[in-house]
Amino acid sequence: MKPIYMxxxxxxxxxxxxxxxMLPYLQEHFGNPSSSTHIYGEIAxxxxxxxxxxxxxxxxxxxxAEIIFTSCxxxxxxxxxxxxxxxxxxxxxxIITIATEHKxxxxxxxxxxxxxxxxxLAKIDKYGIVDLDSIKEMINDRTILITIQAANSxxxxxxxxxxxxxxxxxxxxxxxxxxxxxxxxxxxxxxxxHIDFLSISAHKMYGPKGVGALYLRKGHRIAPLLDGGGQxxxxxxxxxxxxxxxxxGKAAEIAGSDLTGEADRVxxxxxxxxxxxxxxxxxxxxxxxxxxxLPNNANLSFSYIEGESLILACKAFAVSTGSACSxxxxxxxxxxxxxxxxxxxxxSSIRFGLGKSNTKEDIxxxxxxxxxxxxxxxxxxxxxxxxxxxxxxxxxxxxxHKH
Numbered sequence: 460m461k462p463i464y465m466x467x468x469x470x471x472x473x474x475x476x477x478x479x480x481m482l483p484y485l486q487e488h489f490g491n492p493s494s495s496t497h498i499y500g501e502i503a504x505x506x507x508x509x510x511x512x513x514x515x516x517x518x519x520x521x522x523x524a525e526i527i528f529t530s531c532x533x534x535x536x537x538x539x540x541x542x543x544x545x546x547x548x549x550x551x552x553x554i555i556t557i558a559t560e561h562k563x564x565x566x567x568x569x570x571x572x573x574x575x576x577x578x579x580l581a582k583i584d585k586y587g588i589v590d591l592d593s594i595k596e597m598i599n600d601r602t603i604l605i606t607i608q609a610a611n612s613x614x615x616x617x618x619x620x621x622x623x624x625x626x627x628x629x630x631x632x633x634x635x636x637x638x639x640x641x642x643x644x645x646x647x648x649x650x651x652x653h654i655d656f657l658s659i660s661a662h663k664m665y666g667p668k669g670v671g672a673l674y675l676r677k678g679h680r681i682a683p684l685l686d687g688g689g690q691x692x693x694x695x696x697x698x699x700x701x702x703x704x705x706x707x708g709k710a711a712e713i714a715g716s717d718l719t720g721e722a723d724r725v726x727x728x729x730x731x732x733x734x735x736x737x738x739x740x741x742x743x744x745x746x747x748x749x750x751x752x753l754p755n756n757a758n759l760s761f762s763y764i765e766g767e768s769l770i771l772a773c774k775a776f777a778v779s780t781g782s783a784c785s786x787x788x789x790x791x792x793x794x795x796x797x798x799x800x801x802x803x804x805x806x807s808s809i810r811f812g813l814g815k816s817n818t819k820e821d822i823x824x825x826x827x828x829x830x831x832x833x834x835x836x837x838x839x840x841x842x843x844x845x846x847x848x849x850x851x852x853x854x855x856x857x858x859x860h861k862h
Contacts, residue, residue, distance in 0.1 A: 462777040463821050467755060467814035468612045468640060469779060474665035477709045481667065484702040492699050493690060503701045510708025514672055517711040518657065519648040527673040527691045528704050532639045533563040534684075535658035535673035536606075538695065539635045540567045542681025543604045544576055552603040553577040555594060558797040559587045559611055561637055577601070586748035587616040587798045591626060598630050605634045609641035613794040613810055614747030615756025617645065624653025633679055639663045643714030644722055644753050655679050661703065665815070666710030670703030725813050726754035728822050732811060733757050735826040740833050744804055746795060755813040760804040761829075763843035764836040769809060772832040776825055779810050803842065 464472070484506060490499030492507045511523040520526065529535045544552060554571075556564060558580050568578045579602075582593035589607055605627050610617050620636060627634035635656035638647050643664035649657060657674035661667055675681070675694065687696030736743050742762040761769060766780035791805035800808070811825075837843045 460775070462775055463824070464777045464816060465811050465813060465821075465825070466777050466779050468663075468810060468812035470662050470668065471665045471814060472816070473667060473706075474710060474713060476713060477666055477706045480709045481702045481706045484705050488701075490701075492701060493688065503699075507699060507701060507704050510704045510711075513708035513712045514659070514674075517642065517715045518674055519650050520674060521650065522677055524692065525675055525677055527675055527694050528699060528707070529671045529673055529695055530669055530700070531671040532637060532658040532660040532663075533671075535671055536561075536563040536635075536637055537567050538673055538684055539656045539658070539681060540564070540571060540604070540606065541684060543633065544571055544574070545682035546680060547603045549601050549603055551575050551577055551601060553579050553597075553599065553601045555579045555581055555597050555602060555605045555607075557581050557583050557587075557589050557607055559583060559614075559616075559794045560606070560608055561612060561639075564606055564608070564637060581607075583798065585798055586751070587611055587614055587794070588748060588751065589618055589623065591619065591622055594623065594626055598626075598632065602630070602632055605632055607634075607636060609636045609638040609647060610645070610753050610756075611747070611794065612640045613792060614758045614798070615640075615752035616747045617641070617751045617753065620647070620652040620654065627655075628653045640753060642711075643718065644755060646718065649674055649676070656681075659707075661707035661710050664710050664714045667703050667706040670700050670707050672707060721815065722754045725815075725817070728813050728817055728819065729755055729757055729811075731819065731822045732813070732825065733759070735822065736829060739826060739830050744800075746798070746800060746804075746808060757811040757813075758808060759811070760800070760808040761833050762804065762807055763840045763846055764833065765806050766809045768836055769807075769829075769832060772836060773825075773828050775828060778812075780808065 488502050490503040492500060492504035494500030495504045508523065511526045514526045515523050554568060554576060556578065572578060579597045581597060582590040594605065605623065607618055607623055609620055624634050633655040634653060636654055637658045639658060639660045640663060641647050642659060655676040659672040661670045683694050683696065685696045690696050690699060733745055736759055744760040746758040746760060770778060770780055791802045795805040795808060
């Protein structure tokens with residue numbers, strides 16, 4: 460039997476309606492939209508422009524030309540950060556972000572740091588929510604960009620986009636958000652939220668992998684990463700992935716139409732899961748904000764056991780751990796570490812990402828499975844035994860712990 464899928468932050472299954480509309484563009488409508496002098500190219504071009512309009516509607520953007528199709532949000536993030544720096548005339552330009560950002564932002568900034576760019580990390584609270592006053596204090600005449608994700612992929616915490624955008628607007632600084640986890644789950648409005656750049660990945664909202672988009676507000680410019688045929692207004696050269704773009708457009712349309720009803724439904728499942736765990740299993744902790752979080756996210760720590768062990772024990776469910784694990788050394792999740800979660804809890808954390816296929820019956824089965832296996836693993840756990848003896852497990856040397 461296949462495990463019940465609860466890892467929708469990692470990826471989502473392709474919606475059958477999305478697949479249906481993509482198939483003709485994988486077969487008979489194979490034209491290149493840049494070859495619009497004949498019917499094959501014209502059909503492809505019209506379909507791409509229709510998809511562009513569908514993304515516009517999801518974001519409440521004003522102009523289809525503001526949508527640039529890419530391969531994924533990682534590419535979109537790289538385009539914004541590197542493109543903004545390339546056009547900047549400021550010596551040692553500064554970019555403001557937070558420590559819990561996705562690696563597509565943080566690792567890109569590390570590379571830019573070697574080129575003289577300065578990364579400024581705004582303060583966050585114990586839930587991962589950015590301190591708005593900290594952003595204001597960091598802004599100076601070298602600040603060229605503020606980039607803060609809409610929702611965290613690990614702990615689900617939602618950021619106050621509108622307030623951040625207002626601060627950026629008041630100081631005439633472009634504001635970028637990685638909205639990958641938020642789109643299709645909460646309303647994101649580029650106009651009301653004062654967003655200038657926004658990154659999208661189709662596969663996080665029941666669309667195909669390998670396609671994404673960048674919202675680029677009219678009047679803002681970034682230097683292109685790729686040189687070539689000048690597609691996408693010269694911002695992103697390269698032959699367009701027509702079937703993928705069609706799928707992204709349809710996924711955006713479905714996400715917008717299903718938004719409120721599906722968010723309410725999955726939020727009830729999330730609360731059933733969180734409340735059930737906290738009530739039935741002692742010494743458990745919810746990571747992230749209790750209410751200002753994605754409707755489908757639950758990140759929970761189960762004291763005295765390792766998350767990986769619990770995942771293996773609960774083979775009936777496809778979930779992920781909150782810890783990043785290399786082949787040699789177990790390291791705490793940088794997100795959990797940034798919000799002050801001790802190693803002992805970070806290593807015991809599991810992320811549950813609920814989605815359209817999940818039901819109340821799934822949650823009931825999950826709670827029963829977790830309760831049984833947490834008890835069994837704790838009975839076997841040296842950490843649990845240490846705690847029973849009064850030893851402070853937070854002093855355990857996790858960084859040197861070997862598998």
